[in-house]
Amino acid sequence: xxxxxxxxxxxxxxxxxxxxxxxVPEQSSAVVLAVVHFPFIPIQVKELLAQVQQASRVRxxxxxxxxxxxxxxxxxxxxxxxGLGTIFSHEPxxxxxxxxxxxxxxxxxxxxxxxASSAASGEDQVMLIFYDQRKVLLSxxxxxxxxxxxxxxxATASAGGLAAVFDTVARSEVLFRSDRFDxxxxxxxxxxxxxxxxxxxxxxxxxxxGPVCLLLAFxxxxxxAAGACRVFKLWPLSFIWSKLSTCEQLRHRLEQLTLIFSTQxxxxxxxxxxxxxxxxxxxLDVALGLVLLSxxxxxxxxxxxxxxxxxxxxxVAEELQHLLQWLMGAxxxxxMNRALDQVLGRxxxxxxxxxxxxxxxxxxFIERILWHVGLxxxxxxxxxxxxxxxxxxxLTFHIYCFYVYGARLYCLKIHGLSSLWRLFxxxxxxxxxxxxDSCSYDLDQLFIGTLLFTILVFLLPTTALYYLxxxxxxxxxxxxxxxxxxxxxxxxxxxxxxxxxRLCRPYRLAExxxxxxxxxxxxHCRPEHAGxxxxxxxxxxxxxxxxxxxxxPLPYSRVVHTYRLPSCGCHPKHSWGSLCRxxxxxxxxYPWKQRGDKQD
Amino acid sequence: xxxxxxxxxxxxxxxxLQRRYYSPSCLEFCLSCPRISxxxxxxxxxxxxxAAYGLFTLCENSMILSAAIFxxxxxxxxxxxxxxxxxxTLLIIDSLGIQMTSSYASGKESTTFIEMGKVKDVVINExxxxxxxxxxxxxxxxxxxxxxxxxxxxxxxxxRSCQEILAHQKATSTxx
Numbered sequence: 001x002x003x004x005x006x007x008x009x010x011x012x013x014x015x016x017x018x019x020x021x022x023x024v025p026e027q028s029s030a031v032v033l034a035v036v037h038f039p040f041i042p043i044q045v046k047e048l049l050a051q052v053q054q055a056s057r058v059r060x061x062x063x064x065x066x067x068x069x070x071x072x073x074x075x076x077x078x079x080x081x082x083g084l085g086t087i088f089s090h091e092p093x094x095x096x097x098x099x100x101x102x103x104x105x106x107x108x109x110x111x112x113x114x115x116a117s118s119a120a121s122g123e124d125q126v127m128l129i130f131y132d133q134r135k136v137l138l139s140x141x142x143x144x145x146x147x148x149x150x151x152x153x154x155a156t157a158s159a160g161g162l163a164a165v166f167d168t169v170a171r172s173e174v175l176f177r178s179d180r181f182d183x184x185x186x187x188x189x190x191x192x193x194x195x196x197x198x199x200x201x202x203x204x205x206x207x208x209x210g211p212v213c214l215l216l217a218f219x220x221x222x223x224x225a226a227g228a229c230r231v232f233k234l235w236p237l238s239f240i241w242s243k244l245s246t247c248e249q250l251r252h253r254l255e256q257l258t259l260i261f262s263t264q265x266x267x268x269x270x271x272x273x274x275x276x277x278x279x280x281x282x283x284l285d286v287a288l289g290l291v292l293l294s295x296x297x298x299x300x301x302x303x304x305x306x307x308x309x310x311x312x313x314x315x316v317a318e319e320l321q322h323l324l325q326w327l328m329g330a331x332x333x334x335x336m337n338r339a340l341d342q343v344l345g346r347x348x349x350x351x352x353x354x355x356x357x358x359x360x361x362x363x364x365f366i367e368r369i370l371w372h373v374g375l376x377x378x379x380x381x382x383x384x385x386x387x388x389x390x391x392x393x394x395l396t397f398h399i400y401c402f403y404v405y406g407a408r409l410y411c412l413k414i415h416g417l418s419s420l421w422r423l424f425x426x427x428x429x430x431x432x433x434x435x436x437d438s439c440s441y442d443l444d445q446l447f448i449g450t451l452l453f454t455i456l457v458f459l460l461p462t463t464a465l466y467y468l469x470x471x472x473x474x475x476x477x478x479x480x481x482x483x484x485x486x487x488x489x490x491x492x493x494x495x496x497x498x499x500x501x502r503l504c505r506p507y508r509l510a511e512x513x514x515x516x517x518x519x520x521x522x523x524h525c526r527p528e529h530a531g532x533x534x535x536x537x538x539x540x541x542x543x544x545x546x547x548x549x550x551x552x553p554l555p556y557s558r559v560v561h562t563y564r565l566p567s568c569g570c571h572p573k574h575s576w577g578s579l580c581r582x583x584x585x586x587x588x589x590y591p592w593k594q595r596g597d598k599q600d
Numbered sequence: 601x602x603x604x605x606x607x608x609x610x611x612x613x614x615x616x617l618q619r620r621y622y623s624p625s626c627l628e629f630c631l632s633c634p635r636i637s638x639x640x641x642x643x644x645x646x647x648x649x650x651a652a653y654g655l656f657t658l659c660e661n662s663m664i665l666s667a668a669i670f671x672x673x674x675x676x677x678x679x680x681x682x683x684x685x686x687x688x689t690l691l692i693i694d695s696l697g698i699q700m701t702s703s704y705a706s707g708k709e710s711t712t713f714i715e716m717g718k719v720k721d722v723v724i725n726e727x728x729x730x731x732x733x734x735x736x737x738x739x740x741x742x743x744x745x746x747x748x749x750x751x752x753x754x755x756x757x758x759x760r761s762c763q764e765i766l767a768h769q770k771a772t773s774t775x776x
Contacts, residue, residue, distance in 0.1 A: 001695050001772050002625050028695070127625070127693075161696070161715060533711040534691065534699055536622060545623045547693070552711050 064094025411586030625694030
């Protein structure tokens with residue numbers, strides 16, 4: 001196999017020295033982690049490597065020599081470098097060489113074939129792969145620390161070739177902690193040798209996070225204890241809470257806040273991302289809510305809204321009355337059954353009259369209520385939108401009632417018709433066998449059955465028309481509420497932190513399941529595609545092949561798909577076919593199932 | 601060393617296959633698709649603007665014309681960035697893996713890399729139905745050159761060179 005040498009790009013301009021890293025024999029690859037500069041004492045180098053090996057459990061060793069000179073190395077230097085091979089014996093021994101200021105590299109890998117003369121040593125073909133140490137370390141494409149079948153000192157055999165490289169770099173962090181300003185015995189060159197990377201804001205935030213999280217977790221536990229209080233589980237209140245989408249949204253937000261401010265540290269990168277996404281989503285929500293609040297309270301918009309609400313409700317009721325008058329006449333030229341028409345029409349008109357009186361009763365309090373409800377927008381835009389959806393539901397309650405009446409009536413009629421149709425043909429529904437069986441009826445049974453059947457058939461158009469009209473109205477209201485819920489879901493589940501990370505630090509988000517690493521929460525990722533890409537650098541004949549390895553970031557659509565937050569789960573579960581079937585048979589449609597849904 | 605050959609795709613357009621041979625263990629194929637033709641671009645733009653002008657004479661609202669210009673520009677940019685593939689590259693590196701890159705007309709590149717350990721073989725297949733039936737030991741079939749759609753003669757060239765590299769890799773991996 002071709003020998004692959006992974007070389008960090010930061011060391012390409014370093015002075016001559018020894019190559020330190022890890023040799024992976026299964027993939028025949030040498031991962032170079034740092035360069036040890038002259039002058040050094042071999043004993044101290046070996047001590048340092050032993051320390052690093054103990055701390056990180058990575059088999060770090062001296063892999064070869066690195067030569068960065070103005071011209072071809074002189075004879076004496078050549079012998080010196082070969083002499084080093086006998087002190088730090090490693091097989092195969094790499095010799096990388098680069099002329100200063102030029103792009104030509106040369107590398108040799110020699111294997112000692114025993115105590116015979118060096119002329120018998122074999123040489124392997126070498127391929128140089130450059131990698132950015134910082135990005136590889138931060139990309140978190142290495143296996144998590146809690147894999148069950150880990151062995152000391154080596155990556156698991158199941159990790160693919162590239163996963164071993166990432167794993168090695170990630171676990172050798174202790175080697176990168178010393179920089180050139182330390183007065184240690186050994187001078188190393190790696191990505192942090194100009195100074196260890198740290199940020200004072202991050203350190204301050206970490207220090208402050210502890211007590212803040214404790215305090216907020218305590219407050220949130222108080223709130224959730226108050227919410228779980230017995231009083232709220234009594235029948236009328238629990239029924240109302242389960243129907244209002246605002247309570248659902250508040251409960252969801254409370255859960256999310258509890259997750260963010262929990263005092264346990266995140267166990268793996270997935271959980272950390274979820275926490276960060278949730279925090280950013282909550283912050284954005286609150287910011288948008290405050291913007292809405294400031295807009296509402298400017299220029300007395302709440303007063304205007306309250307003044308406009310009653311006339312709008314009146315207008316809707318008037319339109320409904322006109323609609324019913326039209327149905328009671330000859331709608332669209334159809335001839336209705338006069339008596340049934342009048343009964344149904346008057347019944348619904350009385351309902352509207354009751355509703356209007358109720359609205360007028362509430363009118364003095366509307367402005368106060370709206371003002372207090374508007375304050376709740378500071379909890380977030382999603383809460384404000386949920387309240388809007390609930391207000392629409394309350395204001396169109398009469399349409400909902402009409403729909404239920406019409407649907408029940410139509411449903412009864414359809415069932416009656418189907419059963420009497422079976423009687424008409426001489427058949428019966430066998431409840432025991434759950435199928436249609438033939439049956440012999442008496443004459444009077446047949447007579448009454450046929451009579452009822454005829455009556456129902458002739459009353460069908462009237463009922464069907466009322467059902468159709470009110471179902472359409474109800475579907476209109478449901479559509480408006482559905483759009484609001486869609487917007488709320490979008491704000492709830494969009495992973496903004498991940499999208500921002502993908503925009504600014506794309507190397508943090510690559511596809512980890514590619515390299516054989518188990519990934520939580522997304523079992524349907526395509527496992528064969530690695531999170532890296534290669535580019536061939538300028539190639540000259542006779543020189544080794546040089547490749548540049550870069551992190552291949554996830555496309556935006558996959559970022560959203562992988563990191564999306566779980567939403568309330570209030571999505572319609574019907575397919576179009578079952579919806580049409582329910583509409584035809586007059587069964588009631590519940591557009592979204594809420595938790596603990598009551599059966600009608 | 602580099603050489604270039606020209607083929608045609610299944611619709612009759614001209615394709616250019618460039619092969620770069622870096623070393624016995626590394627080979628790159630670059631297949632460039634036919635460019636966007638001025639005729640089709642002019643046809644689409646003219647039809648959109650004629651429709652917009654028709655609507656304008658009906659509605660007397662000049663916003664329709666500005667909207668049509670916006671739509672044309674955005675549509676063209678979106679087409680160049682998301683749909684039109686300029687060239688597709690296949691890079692085979694012995695003992696590392698196979699990399700497929702699609703470069704779009706706006707310069708965007710989308711790359712997929714598959715490690716050699718996960719590659720069973722490179723084959724020419726008559727038709728792919730993407731059935732859920734999984735053949736023994738194989739978890740996914742990945743089609744190459746989906747946009748360029750070259751004909752059989754071009755595919756045979758690529759297939760021959762891929763098999764040479766894979767054979768070379770198998771030979772060197774068995775030897776110590």
